[in-house]
Amino acid sequence: MEALRMKELFTQFFTWSTLANIVDILVVWYFLYRLIMLLRGTKAVQLFRGILVIVVIRLIAWGAQLRAVSFILDQIISWSVVAIVIIFQPEIRRGLEHLGRGGLFSYGAESQHDTGKRLVEQLDQAIQYMSKRRIGALITIQMNTGLEEYIETGIPIDAEVSGALLINTFIPNTPLHDGAVIIRDNRIAVAAAYLPLSESNAIPKSLGTRHRAAVGISEVTDAVTVVVSEETGGVTITNNSHLMIDLSREDYLAFLTAQLVPAEDEEKHNPIRDFILGVNRKGARK
């Protein structure tokens, strides 16, 4: 009897509409989560905070029946959709181009594994060269979090990553050598970018602002940053607030490979699938 009632309750609860609601909530939640991850560290965060404030005031106005305030806020909210499209036109265009380039028609394109491997090889070539000659370098690789805010501070390069270009960029007393190179979408997006400085007391006093900037960006984004010290030639990596000082070649290669090279058996790159599955393109991401 009890078992029968339990079964009845179970079938009542697990109707198609309940399941559909659960799937609905999960899908919306997941897309919101991916959107927040994409926007973290970009100017869009402030914009969305502003929109949130307006929506909260609109709700209060609605509750308190403030008609004039509600009317004005309604106008602002409906026009803000147009404003967002205009403000983020470059990002939207890039995103759509990206889907078109590698989306459903990406057969024959280089696999993420190969792209990641090539990126690590080029980085390794530059790191070895600069480390031996004590050429100071700061290279930040975008992961999941957008780095627009920092990219805007640099000098646009938009070139394929190559060891030679990285080395050239950091040659002392040249216009681009100061600041950070930022790699996004497997391309050198900019050089001479300004990164936020960390205020952490845990950073050894012997390390200067280059290392502090590397830690700073790792505190606010999930980027991987490589530093070559001008004083010692030592190689340091920062990621997710971790500072890994004076790494051997084996160590930095192991870390970069783990972060930037997906397993070989992964399918060819497909941004739609990546977005849905949350696959991290590591340095080859928009």
Ligand SMILES: Nc1ncnc2c1ncn2[C@@H]1O[C@H](COP(=O)(O)OP(=O)(O)OP(=O)(O)O)[C@@H](O)[C@H]1O
């Ligand atoms: N906020 C920043 N964003 C990007 N690059 C920065 C920033 N601050 C400093 N740098 C870079 O760091 C260089 C100064 O490095 P400094 O000697 O202070 O650092 P360091 O950590 O001691 O490194 P090194 O061991 O190479 O001397 C600057 O010339 C500039 O290229």
